Amino acid sequence: MGRRRPNRQLAALLAESGWSAGELARAVNALGTKYGLRLRYDRTAVAHWLEGSRPRPPVPGLVAQVFGRRLGRAVHVGETGLESTAAARGSADAVLSAGDPVERLIALCHADADPGRRLALNRKMFTAADIPLPVWPQVAGPQADRPVGMAQQMTPRRDARLADMVAVFADLAEKYGGAHARSALGAYIADDVTPRLVPAPDGGAPEPVVLTGSACLLHLLGTMAADAGLPNLGYHCYRSALDLAHRAGDRNVYAITLRTMAVLALRLDDMTRARQWSQAALEVAAPTATPDVRCYLHAGRAAVRAAEGERRAALAELLAAERSHETAAGTGPDTADGAGALGPFTRYPPAAFHYVRGEVLQALGDHAQAATAFQESLAVRPSAHHIALVLTHTRLTETSLALGELDGALEQCRQLCAHYPYTASRRTVTALTTVRRSLAPYRRHPQARQIRDHLAQLMRRTSDAAR
Template sequence: MARREANGLLAALLGEADWTGGELARAVNGLGTAQGLRLRYDRTSVAHWLTGSRPRPPIPDLVAAAFSRRVGRLVLAAETGLAAPERSWESLLAPGAASVVGGLITLCRAEARPEPRAFLARSGYALTALALPSWRSPPAAQPVTPAVSGFRRPVPEDVQLLQEMARVYAALSRSHGGAHARSALAAYIGDDVSRLLGGAPGVGQLHDDARVAVAQLVHVLAVMTGDAGREGLAQRYFSHALALAHQAGDRRQYAITLRAMSSQALRLLHHRRADELAHAALTVHGEPGDPTVLSFLLVQRALTSAHRGERLVALADLAAAERRHERAVHEGAPFVAYPPSGLHYQRAEVFLALGDDAEGRAALRSALAHRPPGDHRQVALTHARLAESLLGVGHLEEACGHWSRFLDRYPHLHSRQVDRSLSELVRRLRPHQRQRHAAAVLDQAREHIRR
């Protein structure tokens, strides 16, 4: 007979909780009684669990709940060592497989473990993974239930902290690319958010504010994950951000996340899906509404229409976005402001997609003029995009100047999109490598690649 492996996860949790086996058994029996189960576990039962035996469901969930109450953070059944191991990690990406918060925490914590992390990194973007989201009225509010021992109900300072963390990580992503500090954000959500939202569900404006703040944090994580080249995982994080915004009844945040999902689909050349998501975002937000958000949403729909060859629709949406941007908030935190640099860059992409290259280059130059110097990622990508357009009309020397400035920013960045721009630079300049400006830029690029 094969020898069972000792349950080190359960032993570690007992140590963290400062419990004996008998104390854990009594806690599990008590939770079972509250659910109408007659359980008679004792210290001997726990001793068997420690040597590798596994009780039948729902006992692993009750053990996890008991530890959650004791240690003041969300403990999942898989973390007790008592749940049957999954044959694969596909359930981590399956929509609707778990509660919103539980599924999110499971996903974030899985990133800290080698085997599921490798699976998640390989997962691809799937058009069938998520039905086209639509807004439905949130379910009727439920009465507030007593707080689980060890968990804190959110207070205004918690919401402020979550918002500040979203600002910090969004700024890091703009400065250094999405692959920089991305895993740290996943760990933060897996730990700190579980303490805040992992207890008994609550209702009221403060709970909704906390859900929206977490939705924004997960939205930032999804954007960073996509920029790190993990598109399937990013898609799943976006779905969690949507679900949290829906729970909070926040159409604004829901629409903003749909817009980001449209950008992801467009980047992956799924033009129809991108257009559907852009339309859905505007439908959810409605009009009249916040001019900042409307400008942000309209310019994305203009871009998806441009890629689908709908010139008149694209130009009409672009004009509408520009009118609303005149009344928009231009400076401030993520999810609040839409800076001119962002609008100019999107205008450029619309014109370039429509074949109006001169207008596109003018808009890219306007975007560069408005970019903060510390936003290395956006500045670098704008220089690269402008260089590609200039080379297309034969302005090799000017294109090399912009590519050189792109390469000056490159060492600051950890971004799959920036890496693709570097590869595109080499591909486009290789036929011109005997020209001295092109040769100098290629030498600089190859040095970065060697590093």
């Protein structure tokens, strides 16, 4: 073996950022936690990188991201000098490099079915360059006021199978989380959906209704992957959903997917992408969005603005979302166009809207108003939606503690503990960790200590089940 060459690119980035080796290691470890990774790098590891060693993926991508956030500009993996060799990254690239979205979708679903290839895909960091920037036809004349999303294109009369499967898997994800039945969804897409996306022998293209339904299923697969602790895999699924939605000419589904990606970026502390994608979602959907879609998009944008500390802008977006929510509530379900069967992509449930409203208000420090919003969400949330119930009770625990109401917080903890065993989700695991830490100052309180012990038991059971 030849001698390693010093990594001058990484050294230059360190000098530009003003970081020490230890500070870079801590930043990478912290970001890795957001992606469900337990990293233990220190200044010695960074010293080895500077000498020419290369960490395994996705660490080079994490290094590029933390430098990008530090420097306020895009930093690509190649600039770090840590990029893997072609042989090491070949299998993942083979899946993701297919130019045709249908070919890429087929390869993605088959790779997802293999645990080893699935992890390799999740190590392939997603970049902003992977997002297509399509040109949409101008909407003019009498058609401009008519929504052209799934509600028009995908009715039960035209394709009840895809509509039903969208509803089934969305409901499973709401109840039990992304780590439950995700592989079943991937298999269904690979075995039953992709054959319908392949052009017919006579050259006929797939119908827009099939493309739109497939985009919705890929969107759900991405959401379930991210919820199972595979965020990069989720992003790759979302990318395929965007491609299919664009082919279908469905601006609403395209915008919904962008908004969902923005919220995932927000959870990963990637504010640049969260800001860009949440704004792009509104721009894409603007001409044709239904009130439900506008509510969903404005609520997502409000969450991003609140996280950035932009109080006035966040409240303005929240007001726009509330107005759209009132308009949507006044119209009621339109069973004629099949919206009822396509709830995940045509209706924004009040429970979900009030939850996001609570998140925005909590981020802005309005804990009393946030608690009211979370309670309004609970009042209309189905009792079997265990994921959302765990997350909502977690939020109410936080707001209660912020308001000095320990007894109320402990009652919320009891409620979330009742729903947690039904879940298979990275978000609920994180929620339990957050709650247990928030109760640490009260460890001498008998009931608080008892609940903390119970939370620890639940977390151990989760850890044992994952082995």
